[in-house]
Amino acid sequence: MKTVQRSLLAAGAALTVLAVAGGAVRADGPNDHAARAQDLIMANDFDEARKELGRGRVDDPAIALERARLSLYEADCDGALVVLSSPDVAKTEQGAMLADIARGCARITAATVLDEDRDQGVWIRYQDENDRALTPLIVDTVVKARDALTRDLGATWPKPTRIVVVRDLLSLSAMTGLPYESAQTTGTVAVAKWGRVTLLSPRASMHGYAWRDTMAHELTHLAVTRSTIDRAPLWLQEGVAKREEVRWREPGPFDDRPSPDAIAARGIELKLDLPLDKLGPSIAMLPSADAALVAFSEVTSFVRYFATNTPPGTLERLFAALREGKEPDAALEVASSANLKQWDTRWRAYLASKPKETLPARLSLGKERPNLRDIRERVRLAELLVGRDHPAEALTELDRLQAPAGKPPAANGGPPVDDPSYRYLRGRVLLALGGEGRTKEAEVLFQEPKEVLASYGPWWAVRGVLARVRGDGSSAETSFAEAVATDPFDLEAACEVLDAPPSASTPASTGLSAPPVTSKDPNPLCQTARAWKVPALGQD
Structure with missing residues (x-):
């Protein structure tokens, strides 16, 4: 998730967010085909997931649930609805949740326009045909971002990479399951979920937002989710995404302005910070834009500190340990010989040692200028x-x-x-x-x-x-x-x-x-x- 700075003519923070997918408990039993299929779906290994589902019982509601999930990940919302119409599936909590998403997805994508670059492996669906002029720029961004993430994180990419461009927040909410009120409160503009990036059209905002960096940010979420089978904690997901959102291109004049270290330090001073492991299911669901801004700055500053103070390849080792099923603290110790509490103590000491930086007036963190x-x-x-x-x-x-x-x-x-x-x-x-x-x-x-x-x-x-x-x-x-x-x-x-x-x-x-x-x-x-x-x- 990320913020776009406030201005006189367009106030408010615009955020991108990874919405944690959530799913059935993954069992370790040798015959639990549904749980293994869900792991494969989260990793975007769809062909293998289909084979695993074929080994399960046709009448097993858990197998049907994962078939519906696979349809959603492959952008077949109507197909997911057909599966979820079964009474045995519909009456489950997961089935009801997936059915809501499938209905919203089917409604939003009805009569939409699809552009596909098969050579580059990029698939783009537009809710509004007027946005199709963005296709060359979207393809260029996706290709460069994928290359950067492979270079930095060892990410691999099943193709096509799916992008959906929607016209408003209501559509973004319906497509992804993110509550509309949360999207309004924190200014969410994109969500990485269900194996795709759902992006708000730049035309939805008075003067747009950094939509190309936003796509790179969201693609990072997809890469981390695939690498860890959706087991990365929120601080790691968002911190890595913030670090990577600008590494697909040449450095720009606003990449570190204002400094996330300075915002995090000020947030800590005002007691607006949250422990890294207590951010909740999504930064987009925090109570205010200021809270989201501080949380983003925390995870950005922390992951940057972690990456700078560990040997090359540490993040990849951390992802591998999470993929193996280790808890975040144990995975951190395997990858870096220290747990989250120890790293958090070092990071806060680093922030405290830095000279205090005055933040711009518009980032007053809770104090709106009276005039x-x-x-x-x-x-x-x-x-x-x-x-x-x-x-x-x-x-x-x-x-x-x-x-x-x-x-x-x-x-x-x-x-x-x-x-x-x-x-x-x-x-x-x-x-x-x-x-x-x-x-x-x-x-x-x-x-x-x-x-x-x-x-x-x-x-x-x-x-x-x-x-x-x-x-x-x-x-x-x-x-x-x-x-x-x-x-x-x-x-x-x-x-x-x-x-x-x-x-x-x-x-x-x-x-x-x-x-x-x-x-x-x-x-x-x-x-x-x-x-x-x-x-x-x-x-x-």
């Missing part, structure tokens, strides 16, 4: 004003949020200067005003990624346009790639132009306005973004 409503209202007013060709008035509203002379940024309760959404809006207003001075003032707001706290698609897109105008092709290419990785259907990101409403004061020679786009536009993301008719900044 946040006023900021949101002024920001929205500025959006509306520039969208109706009143950039001067929009700038006046934004200026009222600035810190008084001689005081630290945001000392008067204004927006933090590291907020990319604020920089984007102010920059767009300045560009709409036009003129050499205003353009240069705007350019300053889009220069260094290290000057903003988190990735934000529109900020990257404008940065790319400005880089292209000044002839910096490399910076433009990088910026647009980052924009699409966060907000692929934003007009500015997808079409690589500024799509703001025209302003009479904006010189045509700036090259910033959008050229006419015809139906022959070769960019499918741009075609979809325009067909989707996303309103330009400030438009209704």
